Amino acid sequence: MGANHDDHHHAPDGHDRALRLGVGGPVGSGKTALVAALCRTLGRSLSLGVVTNDIYTTEDADFLRRAGVLDQERILAVETGCCPHTAIRDDIAANLDAVETLEHRFGPLDLVIVESGGDNLTATFSRGLADRQIFVLDVSGGDKVPRKGGPGVTTADLLVINKTDLASMVGADLGVMARDAAAVRGERPVLFTSIRQDPTAATVATWVANEVWSWPQPHHPAPAA
Numbered sequence: 001m002g003a004n005h006d007d008h009h010h011a012p013d014g015h016d017r018a019l020r021l022g023v024g025g026p027v028g029s030g031k032t033a034l035v036a037a038l039c040r041t042l043g044r045s046l047s048l049g050v051v052t053n054d055i056y057t058t059e060d061a062d063f064l065r066r067a068g069v070l071d072q073e074r075i076l077a078v079e080t081g082c083c084p085h086t087a088i089r090d091d092i093a094a095n096l097d098a099v100e101t102l103e104h105r106f107g108p109l110d111l112v113i114v115e116s117g118g119d120n121l122t123a124t125f126s127r128g129l130a131d132r133q134i135f136v137l138d139v140s141g142g143d144k145v146p147r148k149g150g151p152g153v154t155t156a157d158l159l160v161i162n163k164t165d166l167a168s169m170v171g172a173d174l175g176v177m178a179r180d181a182a183a184v185r186g187e188r189p190v191l192f193t194s195i196r197q198d199p200t201a202a203t204v205a206t207w208v209a210n211e212v213w214s215w216p217q218p219h220h221p222a223p224a225a
Contacts, residue, residue, distance in 0.1 A: 018049070018109035019215040020099060021208060022088060022130030024152055027118030029136040030162040030195055032060045035115050037201035038208060039069035046110040046212060049102035050075045051095055053087055053117040060115060074106060084117030085124075092129040099129070111212050121150025132211050134204070138163040139172040147180035154184050158191065158207055165194040 025031050032052070039048060048070060052060040054077065061077035064070070076098040080087040087095055099112050114130060116123060125133050135156035137145055140163060146153060153159060159181055167174050174192060181190045191203050 016108070017103055018047075018107070018112045019212050020129065020131045021111060021113050021211070022116065022125035022133045023113060023136065024088065024116040024119060024123045024125065024133065024156070025136030025160075026120060026138075026141070028140075029118075029138045031115055031118070031136050032063055033195045034134075034136055034160065034162065034201055034204065035060075035113055036064055036067050036069045037195050037199055038113065038205055039064070041200045041202065041205040042111065042209060042212075043070055046209070047106065047108070048074060049099070049106060049109050049112045051078060051098040051102070051112065051114045052076070053078045053080050053084055053095070053115060055080050055082070055084065055117055060117075074102065076102060080117060084119040085122065088114065088116045088123070088125045088129060090126075092126050095129055111208070119152075121145075121148060121152050124151045124155060131215070132157045134158045134160055134208075136160045136162055139167045139174070139177070140170050142170065143172040143174070143176040143180075146177050147184060149184045153181070154188075156188070157211075158189050158204070159185060160204055161190065161192045163194060163196070164192050165197050 023031050023035055035050060050064060054060055056079060058077035061075050064075050065072045078087060078094045078098055095114055102112055103109055133156045135152040161177055164174060193201055193204060195201055
């Protein structure tokens, strides 16, 4: 698998396309930093594209381009002009157009990451846009946030609790967060990380690589380390 891979990916809906991963979460939780880390780590073995969402700017896309995590042409920006959840859940046309543009230009791709604009705990992606969803929280909101629930926290395929290095500074108990997240999520996985301390986001990247590896396709390469 990778940029020179010639096989098509056969999705359950009958389309040959990449796995589409939605990344959502509140403002400042570290979504863009996580996307950058995933691009750095997985871009060595997978062919990637990224779509970012901002209401009136292209700030997140510009950050990723400046960081040099992918070829700039593989990063597209959507200016939603409305609440972020609208463009990822209710009216997904602009995001679908951007995803399909990347697939047309650079396909076959292995993975397309769609980053939502900063939203609240209710934010979820339409399954017409994202096949898998990551929801990102950070500890600065306090250890009570996971037990507040909300569709983003409870239904995402993976919950990432970021900025664990700040826990002692804000009085957040990571054990409480883990307990409460498990209570509202059941068997769905939760990962704790600090992208400042681990710029590769290794545990999250491994989860994503395994999802790509298990996505229906003719050949199944070993997941990235």
